[in-house]
Amino acid sequence: MAEYLKKASKTPTSDAGDVRETVQAILTEIEAGGEAAARAYAEKFDRYDGNVVLTRDEIAEAGSKVSQKLKDDIRFAYDNVRRFAEAQKETIRDIQIEVVPGLIAGQKSIPCQAAGCYAPGGRYSHIASAMMTVTTAKVAGCSHITACSPPRLGVGVNPAITYTADLCGADAILAMGGVQGIAAMAFGLFGLPKADILVGPGNQFVAEAKRILFGRVGIDMFAGPTDSLILADETADPEIVAVDLVGQAEHGYNSPVWLVTSHRPLADAVLERVPALIAALPELNGQNAAAAWRDYAEVIVCKDREEMAKVADEYAPEHLSVQAADPDWWLERLQCYGSLFLGEETTVAFGDKASGTNHVLPTSGAARYTGGLSVHKFMKMVTWQRATRDGARPVAEATARISRLEGMEGHARTADIRLAKYFPGENFDLSAAE
Numbered sequence: 311m312a313e314y315l316k317k318a319s320k321t322p323t324s325d326a327g328d329v330r331e332t333v334q335a336i337l338t339e340i341e342a343g344g345e346a347a348a349r350a351y352a353e354k355f356d357r358y359d360g361n362v363v364l365t366r367d368e369i370a371e372a373g374s375k376v377s378q379k380l381k382d383d384i385r386f387a388y389d390n391v392r393r394f395a396e397a398q399k400e401t402i403r404d405i406q407i408e409v410v411p412g413l414i415a416g417q418k419s420i421p422c423q424a425a426g427c428y429a430p431g432g433r434y435s436h437i438a439s440a441m442m443t444v445t446t447a448k449v450a451g452c453s454h455i456t457a458c459s460p461p462r463l464g465v466g467v468n469p470a471i472t473y474t475a476d477l478c479g480a481d482a483i484l485a486m487g488g489v490q491g492i493a494a495m496a497f498g499l500f501g502l503p504k505a506d507i508l509v510g511p512g513n514q515f516v517a518e519a520k521r522i523l524f525g526r527v528g529i530d531m532f533a534g535p536t537d538s539l540i541l542a543d544e545t546a547d548p549e550i551v552a553v554d555l556v557g558q559a560e561h562g563y564n565s566p567v568w569l570v571t572s573h574r575p576l577a578d579a580v581l582e583r584v585p586a587l588i589a590a591l592p593e594l595n596g597q598n599a600a601a602a603w604r605d606y607a608e609v610i611v612c613k614d615r616e617e618m619a620k621v622a623d624e625y626a627p628e629h630l631s632v633q634a635a636d637p638d639w640w641l642e643r644l645q646c647y648g649s650l651f652l653g654e655e656t657t658v659a660f661g662d663k664a665s666g667t668n669h670v671l672p673t674s675g676a677a678r679y680t681g682g683l684s685v686h687k688f689m690k691m692v693t694w695q696r697a698t699r700d701g702a703r704p705v706a707e708a709t710a711r712i713s714r715l716e717g718m719e720g721h722a723r724t725a726d727i728r729l730a731k732y733f734p735g736e737n738f739d740l741s742a743a744e
Contacts, residue, residue, distance in 0.1 A: 316609040322566060358463070369483065373472070394667060424452065426495030440480075442669050456481065531680060541570050543635060558658055559588070562598050568610065626675045633653065649668075714742035726740060
């Protein structure tokens with residue numbers, strides 16, 4: 311039986327404010343009022359009244375403000391993300407089979423036409439989010455990609471975000487954040503095409519806007535606060551485990567971090583070390599990490615690795631790190647996670663920033679049923695069929711009888727007419743009766 315040395319007093323949803331009414335009102339007003347309403351909200355929330363769709367000159371100016379050292383790092387990370395996305399795309403192929411003699415059915419992959427990619431720029435400026443979303447959409451083959459990020463007073467969009475979005479292939483960059491930015495992409499404001507799919511992380515207002523719009527547009531996933539779980543045994547380094555937990559807790563006050571271990575001394579060492587590591591962070595980061603550790607963190611001791619794996623699958627974390635012996639066993643055994651990090655030589659931050667896998671991942675247990683953002687999210691898997699008249703015959707007979715059994719006479723008659731035309735003079739038993 312797993313033992314909780316530290317139990318969370320809250321869950322990410324326990325104190326979540328009801329923002330739906332507020333977000334719905336903003337979306338309704340912007341849809342009715344168009345660009346003027348979106349601009350008004352930008353002025354209200356971001357105190358920004360500058361150009362919304364950045365010009366080539368503004369994009370070039372932003373690039374000039376980014377150091378060459380940072381540009382080299384962004385290019386390195388971009389190349390990794392692009393290569394991984396290209397490898398993902400190679401796993402998708404069009405197929406066709408002869409289901410029955412004379413009837414051929416196929417699958418075809420078609421990218422979405424217009425993608426809207428959101429990159430947060432509030433508490434932290436998420437350069438990597440622009441990279442993860444725009445690059446993946448570009449590799450998937452979307453014909454138009456809009457990048458959107460909130461501007462800051464006196465600065466506009468973070469220059470590094472602008473540079474990254476442009477490097478990765480954005481066709482347009484919007485200086486607009488929050489619900490108004492999501493609305494601008496969804497409704498096709500400022501001369502842009504309406505987005506077919508909206509992707510990228512954001513605060514609870516951005517997440518709720520995407521939730522409300524889902525159905526009218528596609529979205530990557532319903533996202534809550536980021537969460538991370540570490541599986542560690544007696545071979546793990548408690549200092550590295552503690553640093554990794556704190557590194558993820560800094561995301562926000564309600565970002566859960568969990569340690570699951572089979573080694574009680576390691577758990578005790580981590581519990582002792584974490585407060586000092588949090589205290590050593592910059593003020594804002596430390597405040598976030600302290601609140602997350604106090605209210606949402608858990609430390610669980612299990613009897614063996616099988617129990618550890620079972621706990622991890624139950625939590626279905628967004629990020630799952632394994633700092634334990636026999637990584638191949640864990641890779642084979644673990645079932646529910648957004649992204650997996652095997653061994654202390656890799657860490658969640660690598661995936662967040664530069665290693666190539668996507669950092670837009672399922673949160674709040676959604677890894678039980680979905681993976682993270684990939685080229686597959688931007689592509690529609692559609693089907694087609696064609697048949698000879700002989701090939702259509704057995705399918706039409708079965709269709710007519712099944713349709714009548716269901717009471718769908720109109721469906722049945724679409725099969726009847728073909729049989730009558732293609733095989734005149736033949737009698738067919740097309741009733742649903744025995």
